[in-house]
Structures are given as C-alpha cells and as structure tokens.
Amino acid sequence: MSVVARGLSHVYGDLRSLDSIELEARPGEVVALVGPSGCGKSTLLEIAAGLREPSAGTIAVEGSSDAAGRLTHCAYMPQRDLLLPWFSALDNAALALRNRGVGKAEARSQAGELFERFGLAGFEKARPQELSGGMRQRVAFLRTLVAGKPVLLLDEPFGALDAKVRRELRRWLRDIHDRTGHTTVFVTHDQDEALEVADRVVVMNTGRIEQVGGPDEIYDAPATPFVFDFIGESSRFEVEVFSGKPYFDERPVGLPFNDLPEGRSTVYFRPHDVSIGLPGPGLISGTITSLRRAGATRRLEIAIGPGQRTVEADAAENHSFRVGQRAGLNVKRARAFPARAAPRNVPSYAG
Secondary structure (H helix, E strand, O other), X not given: OOEEEEEEEEEEOOEEEEEEEEEEEOOOOEEEEEOOOOOOHHHHHHHHOOOOOOOEEEEEEOOEOOHHXXXXXXXXXXXXXXXXXXXXXXXXXXXXXXXXXXXHHHHHHHHHOOOOOOOOOOOOOOOHHHOOHHHHHHHHHHHHHOOOOOEEXXXXXXXXXXXXHHXXXXXXXXXXXXXXXXXXXXXXXXXXXXXHHOOEEEEEEOOEEEEEEOHHHHHHOOOOHHHHHHOOOOEEEEEEEEOOEXXXXXEEEOOOOOOOOOEEEEEEEOHHHEEEEOOOOEOEEEEEEEEEEEOOEEEEEEEEOOOOEEEEEEEOOXXXXXXXXXXXXXXXXXXXXXXXXXXXXXXXXXX
C-alpha cells in the first residue's frame, strides 16, 4: 500500500511544524525520514498513523485519508518500546493479535512462530526487564508486525540503543522487510541508518522537505547546502569568480568544474574527496592544526584562508604529515552553491 501526503501542514500554536509537505511512500518500499530535532519527522509519522490530524492538506493510505482509515492500514511503533513489564516477551509480542480479537492460545502460537526469525528463540518466557535493549526492540517490532497491517510506521525504532546494536538491528530490519514486503516509513536521526536501510531518504528541515532521493543521490548529489552539511561529513570554503576563474584568498585555484557564475560561491566537499600534498599553484593552501585517527585513515584539520577556516581531509594511514606543517589541498570532487543563484539548479560535478 502507498502513503501519500499532499500539501500537508500542521501548526502547534504559532509554530508551523509541517509546511506543505508533498510525499509518497510507494508500495513495498522503505522510506526514511531524517533531519534535526524539531524538523517535523515524528509529527508527519503520527499524522500518517491517524494519531493526529493535519491543519491543512491530506495524507492518505491507499486512498483512505480519514484517521480511522489510516489506523486500519497502519501499524505504529513509537520511540519507546512500551512493553508491559508484567507480561512475558511472548505475551507482549502477541498483544497486537489479542487486540484484534484473536484468542490467547492462538495469538501466542502465531507470535511464537516468529521468535526464531527475530533472534528471540529461548526468550519467550523472559520479562522485558530481563532482556537487553536490542531484544526489547525486537519484541516491540514483532508486536508491530503481527498486527497484520500492510504499512509499518516506525518512530526512531533503535534510538535508545548503542551504536553497535543499532548497526546489527538496522541490517536485521532490512532483512525482515525484504521477507515481508511491507511499506515501511521510519524516522531516524542516524544518517548512516537512513542511507543503509532505506530505498529512499527524505531530508527534512524546519517542517519542509529539502530533498527526496535514493541513498546514492542524497549523499553524492545533495540538492541544497543544508543537505550537504547534514548528510555525511563535509567542509566548505568560499571562492570569488572573475572572468570565469575561481579565486581563493586572491589566488586562482583549480576546481572540478568551470562553469560557475561570476561572483561568490560556496564550495562543499567531503574529507575523502581531496588529496593532500605540498602547497603549490592551483591548490588551497593551509596549515595542519590537528591529526587524528578516522577508521583506516587519518583525519587532518587544516586552517585555510585569512579567516583561518578549518576544513577536514583524509590522508593515508602511513602519511608523513605533522601538526604545524603547510599543506596544499587538491579538490577532486565538490559541489558549489552560488550566493545569488537557486542551489537546486546547480549541477554536481566529479573529477
């Protein structure tokens, strides 16, 4: 089933939490809503679930736009697992079936058949307080799934868990989705989670959608400075373009594109999209101020320009750079947003 929002807005007092949202979650796909706190992600999910009504516009699940109709088609999992401490894990998982009128024995049987698939075999009799955080979330998700509804709405399903458990569960969530084929919309603050699990990612900011696209599109071709800054790691610097040539710190620099309009533009790049060497013509020159490990690479912080803006770049593990050394940055891949042009119309380039 599809979930379709058209002109959807919501107002809390003087605060517009959602502003003219246009969005469609297609049948069988996973859609991630990502953005900073307060951007409207959870409000959008609650309206989809029928827990709130919009101030304007519509949101429909398979053509049904009233709250009762949305509740009929959607299973909603809130941020907290809300497991009943006096119930066993199995009885908590079966609760959605009991609420549908299924008898206790049958509900326990149906839920129990899924315990092994959910990595819960052997914990049927355990109380919630005896389970790890990851197992509690699995029980809560199983309870949501056995409700038998074609649309799953998950609000920060793994938000309270540590990074290692989150990584394990997001792979597990994607596997469960591929087996069941539900339409799934989930809220997350974790960019890696959104990029790894979702078929499409919706980046939100102050109640509006900044960009919708596949994970590769969102990461490799951000439509706005906000998306580039929010998704992944990034650095930026400003250039002035005169006679078609970009200048930084009053010196011409080489960039992986050559069609910027005259005037000022902001160039965004990711740490792995530059190479570092000695200062030279056409390079961005600066002073190394910090070195630290970043996985298999070393992350360098470099102060550039008269304002000593700090940018970051990756170097090989066996590099010979040191703090205080002058260095030159060769920008191999970047995206530029002219100061007085619409960012959405600026193409992305790769060297």
